[in-house]
Amino acid sequence: MTTRITVRIQADAFDVADETDALNSPNEDVGAVSTFIGYCRSEGGRLNALELEHYPGMAEDEIKRVVDEACTRWPLSSASVIHRYGVMKPGDGIVFVGTASTHRAEAFAACEFLMDYLKTRAPFWKKEYRADGNIGDWVEAKSDDDAAAARWTSKT
Amino acid sequence: MIISAPVFVTWSKLMTEIKIVYFAWVRERVGVAEEIIDVPQNDLTVEALAELLSQRDEGYALAFENPKLVRAAIDRVHAKPSDMIAGAREIAFFPPMTGG
Numbered sequence: 001m002t003t004r005i006t007v008r009i010q011a012d013a014f015d016v017a018d019e020t021d022a023l024n025s026p027n028e029d030v031g032a033v034s035t036f037i038g039y040c041r042s043e044g045g046r047l048n049a050l051e052l053e054h055y056p057g058m059a060e061d062e063i064k065r066v067v068d069e070a071c072t073r074w075p076l077s078s079a080s081v082i083h084r085y086g087v088m089k090p091g092d093g094i095v096f097v098g099t100a101s102t103h104r105a106e107a108f109a110a111c112e113f114l115m116d117y118l119k120t121r122a123p124f125w126k127k128e129y130r131a132d133g134n135i136g137d138w139v140e141a142k143s144d145d146d147a148a149a150a151r152w153t154s155k156t
Numbered sequence: 157m158i159i160s161a162p163v164f165v166t167w168s169k170l171m172t173e174i175k176i177v178y179f180a181w182v183r184e185r186v187g188v189a190e191e192i193i194d195v196p197q198n199d200l201t202v203e204a205l206a207e208l209l210s211q212r213d214e215g216y217a218l219a220f221e222n223p224k225l226v227r228a229a230i231d232r233v234h235a236k237p238s239d240m241i242a243g244a245r246e247i248a249f250f251p252p253m254t255g256g
Contacts, residue, residue: 052255053179053180054179054255055177055179055229055248055250057232057246058229058232058233058248061232061233062232062233062234083255083256094255094256095256115256118255119253119255119256120253121234121253122253122255122256123179123248123253123255124253124255124256125179125180125250125251125253125254125255127180138180138181138251138254141251141252141253141254
């Protein structure tokens with residue numbers, strides 16, 4: 001199956017409705033679209049913003065490699081990943097992942113796989129801007145994220 | 157590193173220029189986003205390059221003090237510490253990724 005792939009790295013906000021519509025249009029055999037949106041959060045009021053730094057030459061290439069991997073595992077008619085960089089306020093969307101397939105199981109699984117792999121492979125880093133006005137630390141990678149990505153390698 | 161002049165002349169022929177780029181706290185600690193440096197042309201691994209860099213000054217030493225926390229890419233593809241950099245144009249060093 002040829003998958004229509006969209007990968008964009010951008011500073012601008014994305015429109016969730018537009019991106020979701022693009023996944024199933026105009027294919028009449030799409031029966032399921034699954035989407036995930038990752039948002040900036042305030043951590044209970046502790047943060048004013050997050051700044052996303054990325055590796056411009058590599059981010060798009062690496063995400064494409066992850067999407068290609070998803071396409072070898074599930075029959076997807078479309079797959080989209082849009083990842084933003086720059087300063088995000090709580091509530092701003094940081095990443096959009098969407099998959100379209102004939103049935104829901106493939107769309108759900110591929111969407112989750114893409115997100116798990118992006119967390120550990122896409123070259124992006126978050127820096128905290130604290131509500132007290134100070135620039136805080138770089139967010140540390142979570143071992144949970146490694147574990148989430150690793151579970152896909154033990155499946156056939 | 158102190159090297160006598162005659163040795164350096166011979167050695168320099170085996171050196172090659174490579175672009176190094178740094179991100180997030182690795183970039184902040186070394187103090188530059190990118191630089192061109194001379195490295196030995198052959199038989200250099202990612203790990204060995206990191207070790208060479210860590211000897212440059214305190215900032216580099218701090219950036220590379222815990223090798224397990226520094227990831228690398230060769231020509232914009234994830235690399236392992238044991239990977240050879242021979243022939244590469246751009247090496248990147250960065251912390252574990254926290255996107256998404």
